[in-house]
Amino acid sequence: xxxxHFVSYSHAGxxxxxxxxxEGVIDLSLVxxxxxxxxxxxxxDALKEIFLQGAGREAxxxxxxxxxxxxIPSPDKIICVGVxxxxxxxxxxxxxxxxxxxxxxxxxxxxFVGHGANLVRPPESEQLDYEGEIVLVIGKGGRRxxxxxxxxxxxxxxxxxxxxxxxWVRHAKFNVTQGKNWDRSGAIGPWLVPFTNAAQLNDIxxxxxxxxxVRQQDRTSRMIYDFRYIINYVSTFCTLVPGxxxxxxxxxxxxxxLDPPVWLKPGDVIEVEAEGIGVLRNGVEDEA
Numbered sequence: 001x002x003x004x005h006f007v008s009y010s011h012a013g014x015x016x017x018x019x020x021x022x023e024g025v026i027d028l029s030l031v032x033x034x035x036x037x038x039x040x041x042x043x044x045d046a047l048k049e050i051f052l053q054g055a056g057r058e059a060x061x062x063x064x065x066x067x068x069x070x071x072i073p074s075p076d077k078i079i080c081v082g083v084x085x086x087x088x089x090x091x092x093x094x095x096x097x098x099x100x101x102x103x104x105x106x107x108x109x110x111x112f113v114g115h116g117a118n119l120v121r122p123p124e125s126e127q128l129d130y131e132g133e134i135v136l137v138i139g140k141g142g143r144r145x146x147x148x149x150x151x152x153x154x155x156x157x158x159x160x161x162x163x164x165x166x167x168w169v170r171h172a173k174f175n176v177t178q179g180k181n182w183d184r185s186g187a188i189g190p191w192l193v194p195f196t197n198a199a200q201l202n203d204i205x206x207x208x209x210x211x212x213x214v215r216q217q218d219r220t221s222r223m224i225y226d227f228r229y230i231i232n233y234v235s236t237f238c239t240l241v242p243g244x245x246x247x248x249x250x251x252x253x254x255x256x257x258l259d260p261p262v263w264l265k266p267g268d269v270i271e272v273e274a275e276g277i278g279v280l281r282n283g284v285e286d287e288a
Contacts, residue, residue, distance in 0.1 A: 004051045005191040005278070006156070008038055008073060008114070009066040015073065017041070019051065020191050024059025025066055037073050038192065039243035042139050042155045047194050068114040070188040071158055072137060077244045078107045079234055080133075080162060080180070084224050084249025102225045102233060107162075107247070111181045115190030118285040119163050121264065122182055128264040128284065131162040131250035132208030132216050132272035134201070136227060137192060138244040143235055150231035153240065156192035157200060159272045159280040160247045161208075163187065163264075166256045187282045188245070201227050204275040206251060211269055218251035225249070 005020040016029040017038045028050045035041045041050060082103035113119065121128040139155025163186035169179030193200075201220060208216035220226075225233070230246055255262045264270065264284045272280040 003276075004047070004194055006038055006041075006047065006050075006071065006194075007189075007191045008069045008071050009061075010069055011061055011066045015069070018060070019054040021059045024063055025061045026054040026057050027060040028054050039072050039075065042072075042137065043242035045139065045155075047155065047192075051194075068116055068189055068191075070109070070112045070114050071156075071192045072188075072243050072245055074109050075243045075245045076241050077238070078109065078247065079245070080105050080107055080247040081225065081230055081249040082176070085218050085251040086222055086224070087252050102230065104234070105176050105180055107186070108181050110183050112160075112186045112188045113184050113282065114187065115280055116282070117184070117187065118283040119161070119187060119264065119270070120182070120184040120285060120287050121266065122165065122185075122287050125165045125167050126263050126265075127166040127168075127256070127261075128185065129164045129166050129255045130208055130210065130215070130264060130270050130272075131160075131164060131254055132206060133160040133162050133247050133250045134204075134206060134220065134274055134277070135160045135188060136195075136231070136246040136248060138231075138240045138246070139195075139242055141239060141241040141244075143239045145231055145235040145240070147228040147232045150228040151195070151198060151201075153231060153235075154195040154227075155242070156194050157277050158188060158192050159190070159274055159277055161187045161270055161272050161280055161282055162247055162250060164254075166261075166263075187280055189280050190278055193277050200276050204277075206274045207272070208251075208253070209271045209273070210255075210264070215255070216251040216253035223249060
């Protein structure tokens with residue numbers, strides 16, 4: 001059986017969701033009006049149900065006719081983890097020891113585009129940077145979720161290019177909100193892969209390429225705060241709900257850490273790839 005790839009898309013100005021076939025999209029939203037988006041599908045624990053609806057069908061729409069959107073539209077929460085791979089703390093060169101707890105920040109849905117769209121570099125800064133990351137999408141909500149039960153709360157996986165405006169991250173002492181929330185500065189996608197077992201996460205390769213050059217490369221088994229811990233920690237202070245998005249950290253090698261720094265520019269192509277999940281690909285353009 002093929003691994004389902006669930007996508008959110010827009011076509012002729014209207015949103016929809018369905019199955020990505022490789023050449024096109026099988027529309028599943030029209031026959032499921034009770035679930036307006038994949039967020040409601042996940043809340044109903046109905047990914048398997050809609051997959052069976054689409055199995056064996058021909059694509060309704062060709063890929064060139066649709067715009068792929070971030071898989072979960074308007075999630076209740078997008079929570080990102082900073083400094084979560086070995087040597088990331090040393091990259092900062094600030095003389096401070098690594099923290100014993102994860103650094104967290106939030107992003108707004110409007111700061112992301114989908115697969116194939118261009119990231120947007122604003123006129124206020126040329127320091128647009130990439131960060132390739134794995135994303136957990138919460139299925140079953142909960143509060144104070146025990147680590148040993150954490151994977152029971154994951155519905156699906158996807159990828160993120162957690163694009164960042166570096167100099168705006170440094171505007172304040174204790175937060176990075178300004179540099180992390182520029183409109184259309186990052187990307188999530190290309191699709192949701194249903195989560196079924198720990199092997200999909202515990203030791204897989206994560207890689208980021210810019211114009212074909214490998215810039216970031218690591219394995220999830222080396223994460224400082226593993227996926228189970230992230231779910232446990234975040235759910236301690238806030239209630240996770242279906243469709244919440246957890247962006248789980250990036251390896252070393254972002255453009256800001258090169259000597260000299262290398263920023264993204266119009267025409268660049270960034271690819272974030274993880275075993276068993278896929279490839280998220282985006283270009284870059286200047287804000288009109």
